[in-house]
Amino acid sequence: MDNVAKQQLIEQLKPVVNEPEFDSIFSALTSDISGPERFKLKAELRRLARPCRRAIDLRKRVDGHCRPYKHKGFVHYMDEVAIRIFEAGLEQYRGIYTEDTYEQVHNAENNFRIIAQRERTRALAAAKRRADSEQTALIAEEAEAEQPAKAAHLEVPYFTFGRYFHRKEERMNFSVQVMLKSTKGQNIEAMTTNISVSGMRVKVSPDYQFNIGEEVGVRFTGLAQEFTFDPNFIVPYRVVGAELIKDFVYLRLLRDVEFVSAEFDAFLVRFINGYKRRYKVNIDNTYGAIVTKGHEQFYFPRMSGVPLYFQREEKRMFASMALETENNIAVLDDWLNEDNQNQVPSLFTGKRLSRFLHELKENPGGIARTLFYTFQVLRQGKVSFYAATDFELAQDDDLKRVFLAYASRTNSFKVYSFSFSRLDVSKAWLPVTLPQDILDREKHLQRPPAPDVMRQLNGLTHVGLMTDITPAAERYQHYKCEREELVAIKPFAVSRKIPAPLQRVTYSFVNFRAESRFGYRTRVRVRHGDHALLGTSRDISTMGMQVDLEEPVSLKAGDFIELDLIQLTKRAQGFDLTHLRYELMHISKDKTTLHLRADVKVQNHQGRAYISEMIKNNQDEVLATRQSGTLHGLQLCLRNLYSHSMMSMPLYLNRPKGGEFGLGMLGMSPLNQPLKELCLGLANEFEHASLRPLMDDKQLQHQIRARWQKLDEKSRPQIIEMYVFMRYYKTGIQVERRYRSQFKSASFEHAFIKNALEQGCLMMLRLHISRTGKPDIAFIANEFKYVNLYAAHKAQQLEKDLWSVVGLVDVVDCTTELMNRLPMSKNAREQQAQRLDDFLAQL
DSSP states (O other): OOHHHHHHHHHHHGGGTTSTTHHHHHHHHTTTSOHHHHHHHHHHHHHHTSBOOOOOBOTTTBSSOOEEEEETTEEEEEOHHHHHHHHHHHHHTTTOOBHHHHHHHHTOTTBHHHHHHHHHHHHHHHHHHHHHOOOOOOOOSSTTOOOOOOOOOOEEEEEETTOOOOOSSOEEEOOOEEEEEOTTOOEEEEEEEEEOSSEEEEEEOTTSOOOTTOEEEEEOHHHHHHSSOOTTOEEEEEEEEEEEETTEEEEEEEEOTTOOOHHHHHHHHHHHHHHHHHHOEEOHHHHHHHHHHHHHHHHGGGOSSEEEEEEEETTEEEEEEEEEOTTTHHHHHTTBOTTSOBOHHHHOOHHHHHHHHHHHHHSTTSOEEEEEEEEEEEETTEEEEEEEEHHHHHTOHHHHHHHHHHHTTSTTOEEEEEEEEEOOGGGGSOOOOSOHHHHHHOGGGOOOOOHHHHHHHTTEEEEEEEEEOOOOGGGGTTOOOOGGGGGGGGGGBOOSSOSSOOEEEESSOOOOOTTOOEEOOOEEEEEETTEEEEEEEEEEOSSEEEEEESSOOOOOTTOEEEEEOHHHHTTOTTOOOSSEEEEEEEEOTTSOEEEEEEOTTOTTOHHHHHHHHHHHTTOSHHHHHHTOSOIIIIIHHHHHHHHTTOOOEEEEEEOOTTSOOEEEEEEEOSSOOHHHHHHHHTOOSTTEEEOTTTOOHHHIIIIIIHHHTTOOTTSOOEEEEEEEEEEEETTEEEEEEEEGGGOSSHHHHHHHHHHHHHHSEEEEEEEEEEEOOOOOGGGGHHHHHHHHHHOHHHHHHHHHHHHTEEEEEEEEEOHHHHHHHSSOOHHHHHHHHHHHHHHHHTO
16 A cells, blocks of 8 residues: 555544444455555554643744643643644544644644755755756747747745744854764764854755754764863754755754753853854844845835735624725725725625635635625615625526626726635734844843734734736626626625724825825716716815716716715815816716816816815815824734735845846745745745746846836836746646737637646736835844844845845736636636646646
8 A cells, every 4th residue: 555545544544543433444444455554554543543641842843923722731832723733633533632633733834844844855856857857848829829939047036924033042153063963873973054052053964864853962072172071972952954055964953952051051152152253143044034024115015915804703703904005005995885984894794704714724824715706886876886706606607697797897897816814913013033132131122012002903813815806807798698687696785784894004104195096985966068967986186086977978088077076065164166177088988987187277276175175184084094003003013914924926126226127036925825836846946936937038128127117106006917837748847928918919819828728727927016115224223233243244235135126026816817707617627726736736
């Protein structure tokens, strides 16, 4: 029996191992297995089900906050992931804490040992691919299509959002000989690269194999030659990480917590303090934290999706807060009703949230995803919203046809990608990544959130990301319906009852100047000739507004109309808000949505004057809530929480002073994502990510740079849509990308999609290109000062690197939206999804 089949059988038998009928079930399921193998299998099952008496302590071993957890007299220290595994084990084994549960807890995905093993496996696989890789042919769009020239494979270093660590004590760069004694009794020569009181990093020959978690004894033979030190004194350590770099294996060793020697500790403290100026303190963790935090600060004001924070109150769960930025403000403004209340929370019904929670339970550490298809209807001054998820529409093909046929023909049709994941409120505080002994002395450097801020965060359990990925409506025009079928849409009306008001928390404050346009609903009357029609504004500014009418109007761009601000007139003392002259700049196809600009020839335009006054003095409560708070309060906490549940993938664009436009780093989510797996799996260089699915040198200049040059810091993002085709071809991996702008016609695009779906797997991506602002050096000042103290040259280079960041590309996966709109059966979509999963699993 192979290992996979054996493991599947073990998982199948675990739930019944303590049941009276276990022997009969075991005999029935293992009848075709030899006697010795059956004996071993039963022994393994009995071992896994054996009660465990070992306490669990995951502090400093996992990427998560550990807290005390009491169970039958034992106090365990576990994070939320481990607690879920532990409690699932208790349920599986009828309340017994078993060896199986102990092992599962220590093999969780966020365990540093597992992370290191995965990195090492990926590095070895990348090295093998580097040796075996060969060029493969690209598929054609059509037979006569011109093949693009092959370009260099771009790779960039990457960082993981929210991942920064601080050490318990300072670690010094120092090389000295040590002797390792393995569990097999081997004496192995090694050389330290850095050392601290509780740990060290050593390099050894790759001829020796060490397992994560393995215990080793260390003799300090080199120090014994220079100091009064017993060369036979053995200190127990445990291997917590291993990396293969060039010709050596680098082991990270952590001293056994049960080993106590005040004399040895005192020696190391004196040694490090006496020599750290000479040999330099190892500042790698602080340096890495600065890189991560600095790049995060560029991203958050420019992110296109809206982070939504979900709160639990007894049995209720609802979206209570949104993190608003310059780029995502339009998503939130689209959901204002006629009373300027935001109806986004009404999207998340109990049934929908239950499905997300179930999906997360099946996939711990992952992301639950869906699509929202939405549109609005304006009747008698009231705005009605309609929304359906891809899962809901997939249950009935006729319902899907009717809903998308009608929705895609409205001016308000939107498609939103929504991702949902857990959050850990303990991550709201962003600690300074300096050694703990320094923080103990400099207590002012640690600034936990104020109690009133923590009260606002109380009850937050999950975070979602809502991103507008609406394609051209024409792509849905193959869906058609009859008027009498529209009654089927009625159940998808979004409830007008809002579970709780949505608090919009602004990150990088929106500056409401005269030119700013923001979502705002107010009743208006449009006059043209002898006609007068009622409508509602969708957004306003001092220079103009967008108005939705309840009936079509016979107007064209360039016409002038008169506007009455019906509701605002009631409170606008000293202003006449009737017969205001506006120019029509654009009108929708169905003649119901008007884009208006105040007539520039009117010297004292009452509408411009009043709206300017209203914004300046925050006369409306909606405006007041949009500018509340400080960066070091709630905004910063929400930013920190989302960074640990990041659900996008930004690529940073650089242009050093006097240098060329190019690529910087890639920001990765700490969660599992197909695009992340693809970029890491295709990489050849260690600690790099491949951009093979996104671009080559030529496309960087012609597609990315060309759009970046059209932007300034206040511009809306430029958007590029692209396809990525992937398959294993002969002995290599074939990856081909196509930007939609490269297709000569729609028929070429359809041919490419058809070929890709038949021959391999296909992804669709949207690239949101933005310019960035200046680096926020003040945000990382304490850590920057520490790095400058011990490595001034590194600090100077890091500052140059941060100042060279000029833009970013926010990469959004739109594959599900593509598959849902294509005329494919449900079975064909599932096969394509499985094919993509299989491809990623082989990387």
